[in-house]
Amino acid sequence: MARLTRAQQQERTRAAVLAAARAEFAERGYADAKVDRIAERAELTRGAVYSNFPGKRALYLAVLVDSIGPAEPAEGPPPSGVAEALGTFARGWLERLPLTGDTPAGGKLQLRSLAGVFDDEPGRGALARIAGLEARLLAFALEPCAPRQARRVRLAELVLTLLGGAAHLADTAPGFGDPFDVAHACRHLATLDLADTWAPPHLPYVTPARAVQETWKPPAELPDELTGRPAGLDADGVIAVLGTGRLEAAEEAVRAARPGDRITIAVVTGDPAETGRLVRLRLGDLAGGLRRVFGADPLPGLRLVIDEHAAVAAAAGVPHADDATEAAVRVQAGRIIARAGGRGAAHAAAIAGDSTTTRS
Structure with a gap:
């Protein structure tokens, strides 16, 4: 019988830990679950559990993420209203x-x-x-x-x-x-008039994006959380790198996008094991619901990736991404033609392209 590679053994250990944790949480709940009992259920050491998950909360989140099944996209005409x-x-x-x-x-x-x-x-x-x-x-x-x-x-x-x-x-x-x-x-x-408007007071004062000419080398393909398909990071458009403390800036990029623009939101965090899994859990749940209503591509022109290892951030020239990060670049024909950082960066990159909005 062929020996398992190290990666295969790690995957088998991780699967055993997840299965044991699922049984423990289903029986005792989060508060009363114990890592020691999870290790016993998996017939592993406590150290083997912690080598895959830093704590009980990270393990619970991994179980929840693993429980999200595929959502069948809606077929037929879109909703009438x-x-x-x-x-x-x-x-x-x-x-x-x-x-x-x-x-x-x-x-x-x-x-x-x-x-x-x-x-x-x-x-x-x-x-x-x-x-x-x-x-x-x-x-x-x-x-x-x-x-x-x-x-x-x-x-x-x-x-x-x-x-x-x-x-x-x-x-x-x-x-x-x-x-x-x-x-x-x-x-x-849907019948309520909530007087919802979009007029953030800081946008007129955002520092314009800086015009550059740099080669865009996207990292290995990452999945788009909205469609489940590859995100297509080599496409023209705006790449906004947002920490979990700046997620609301996604709207600034989307509202400012030109017709036909691809907006990609790359979410980064200083704590991938917990905050990163929390993002993946909540957005995975929401995306499944959107696909059931609006089809396989519920938000055409928008892609969202969890940049767990900050690979997208590094490719965009953001070397130290964390929860407070907001940076963005505009990509065209395989080159970065504008970049912006700080509050309003996603908006600045989205409107970049003419002499009145991009500084050299």
Whole structure:
């Protein structure tokens, strides 16, 4: 029998740890789960568990990420309007609610619940900013359904708040409420006039992008979290490298994009094992919901990658990427023709290209 390579052995160990952790969390929940018991279940040492995952929280997040199944993209015509889109999105999202008779710990896993997992301030702050990006991505998908009512971010925030509340009640008071009523309410939220406008006061004062002529050498292909396909990092357009503390700047790039532009958001973090997995979990969940409503490419022109090893950041000339990073480049014909850094960089790179917006 052929001996396993080191990489194969590591993958086998990791799979054994994940399977044991899934069983431990399903039986005891996050709070009462123990790494020592996970090691025993996997028939491994405690050290073998920690060599793959730095702690229980990182392991729990890995189990949740692993539980996200493939989402079948919608077939047929797109939604006829915002209300239909929201109703379909909500019904798909509510399928994760645990059923009567599920154990509390098993129900939390099915919900992919983060209750009690991020009780520290950095974790809670990161979760809030990721939720803000989720709302923007949902809004970007909704807005073409009613182009005369431009921005839909506040509506998306309201819908995600309602769905999050339904999940919390399913976690803490199982059996309360009717999911079909929640989905119906999401449809009706589309009728609200939330007076949503887009006019950030700092954008007129953003430092213009700097014109350059540098070869663009993208790293090995990374998956796009929105489609599940390769992100196509060699395409012309804007590459925005955003730390988890600057995720809201994704909207600045998207709003400023020219017709036909490809906007790629590369998310970086100083803590890939926990914050990086949290980003992957929440955006993977959201992307699956968007594909079920809007098809295999729910946000044409937008790509989102988790730059776990900061490879995209390095290629874009950002050597020390962390949670506070905001930098961007504009790529054309295999060359970087403009670059920007600091607050407003994503906007500056998106509008770069003429003498009035790009400085030498």
